[in-house]
Amino acid sequence: MRPFNKPSKSIPDQIALLQERGLVINDVPLAQHSLGHISYYRLRAYWLYFEAAPDSGDHTFKPETTFEAVLALYEFDRRLRLALMDALERIEVAARGAWAHQMAMVYGPHGYLNAALYRRTDLFQANLDQLQSEYDRSHDVFVNHYKRTYNNPPLPPVWMAAEFISFGLLSKFFSALGGRADRKSIARNVGFDDRVFQGLMHHLATVRNVCAHHGRLWNRSFTVTFPIAQNPAALAQTLAPEADRKLYNTLTTLLHSMAIVAPNSNWPKQIATLVTENPVGDFAAMGFPEGWRERPLWAPLLSA
Structure with missing residues (x-):
């Protein structure tokens, strides 16, 4: 020191x-x-x-x-962040909707507030306290309407909560659910089994924070990882277990999920094109393995 x-x-x-x-x-x-x-x-x-x-x-x-080379790398990273924010927004909205629908249909408008649905009472209470804090800070029109109109329950129905809850807290509510059938139903809506999606939510929240705060993304080593999916086969064969902390696996996972939540989007083609424009040509720094262009999820996007 x-x-x-x-x-x-x-x-x-x-x-x-x-x-x-x-x-x-x-x-x-x-x-x-x-x-x-x-x-x-x-x-x-x-x-x-x-x-x-x-x-x-x-x-x-x-x-x-050259300074121009540095600036080109900065611009490449900026474009990566913007592209990821597009996909992350779609996947996050899909996750919010899936959570709200599952909880509302199975347990009713306020069933998500039932401590019996969660594996640990202490964690549920901590999550509930944080949700109350986020609700108190929110000034959305629908939140203000609930505050003015209803006094019981003190928190709004789950479909309203899904709109103001932070993504990080949503991931905690999801992870804490005791019923695997609920977790599986929610995760399936964005293309994963519940085990993968539980870790992926934490990872994507971290990635989104990097993007939102304009942090360096292209060759970052992430501290929050997620389980490597074993299915479907195309996803499993495209992922690189050795790149568990690198952007390659994040992008590959987003390719898979975007095909489900936004099947008509041109995002997969756009991100594949952008990746190939890496100005330093160092794909290994991003975690891209040898032969990545021939792997199932990338090959069709690069063949045209």
């Missing part, structure tokens, strides 16, 4: 430092604009890939690395 003593640097000073470290800056106005509107620290997450030995503290760049 030591005191932080790095000085603030102006944009001209930032450019001078990058040039001193070997970064080729052919278009200084472009670099000034980018550092002013994206920021040095955000772009640093991308030029780290181009540094010669970042793990040793050596921040010099590999020979002939």
Whole structure:
């Protein structure tokens, strides 16, 4: 531990430092604009890939690395985040709808509030407290209407709860359900068995948070993983168990789910095209295995 003593640097000073470290800056106005509107620290997450030995503290760049190459990688990652948000939104909405429908049809409008449906009373109470907090903070029109109109039960019916509950909390309610038939019915609606979907919900919530906060995505190692699906065969044969922390398995899983929740969407073709436009050509950093283009879920998208 030591005191932080790095000085603030102006944009001209930032450019001078990058040039001193070997970064080729052919278009200084472009670099000034980018550092002013994206920021040095955000772009640093991308030029780290181009540094010669970042793990040793050596921040010099590999020979002939250009600022334009760094910017191209940043733009590629930005487009990946936007594309993933499209798929994640569709899958999240499908999961919310499936949860609300299952709970309402089997247990009634407020049956989801019955502690007997969950495996652990303490976890249910913690989830319920968090749901109450999210409900109290919500100012959606339908929430305000319920607050003004009804006093019992204190929380709204499940189809309303499905609209304001955070995705992270929804995953906790799903995981805590004691009846596997309920979990299987909900998970089936988005294309998975309940075991896979339970872990996948936690993972996708993490991925969505990365995207929502504009974090680096393309070569990230995720801390929250999910079980590798064993079926259907096309999905199982496309996934790469060795890439359990990488984007490849996330994208492959989204390809499978999008075919179910949004079968008319052009998203699979768009994401396949985008992946091939990786400006550094390093697919292994994203977890893509050898021969990924020939695997069942990717091959049809790349053959045209």
